[in-house]
């Protein structure tokens with residue numbers, strides 16, 4: 127079965143080629159690019175596609191999921207493992223393997239930022255739009271950094287307060303520079319950066 131409400135299905139082939147398949151496209155033509163037999167795929171959607179399309183023009187073998195997994199044993203302090211398991215339960219993480227994989231990916235994303243690779247993320251601002259000159263200053267900074275900014279979303283939280291989410295992509299230095307310039311603006315109640323990734327180097 128396919129997931130209940132997927133806006134977009136994700137198919138992964140090899141290390142670099144990603145194919146996005148909209149639900150509507152699938153219904154129209156099934157014209158999807160799928161991993162060739164033997165290539166890696168790492169998303170559960172492939173299982174769904176396999177079932178969905180098995181009776182159609184694609185053979186199930188074309189979707190065979192051959193993402194290599196490696197088992198390894200880890201020795202940990204008992205108390206450390208107990209706390210880790212408690213955290214997994216609290217976060218409703220289904221398995222230790224997933225939890226460890228998430229930690230590794232988070233560390234690799236930090237490496238991307240340190241190494242100066244292309245990264246992506248979001249800057250969150252909260253401010254009172256009545257503050258004198260504030261909107262003009264924010265607009266000037268964002269225009270100066272337009273190459274880094276993908277989009278900006280503005281939400282009117284209440285009569286006074288605004289939430290602004292600035293999606294960014296590019297070199298970490300450029301993003302940090304933008305954050306510093308925003309933090310220097312007087313009148314902002316909150317500035318934070320969610321340091322994410324383009325996902326291109328992760329699986």
Ligand code: NI
Nearest residue numbers: 255281282288
């Ligand atoms: Ni507003």
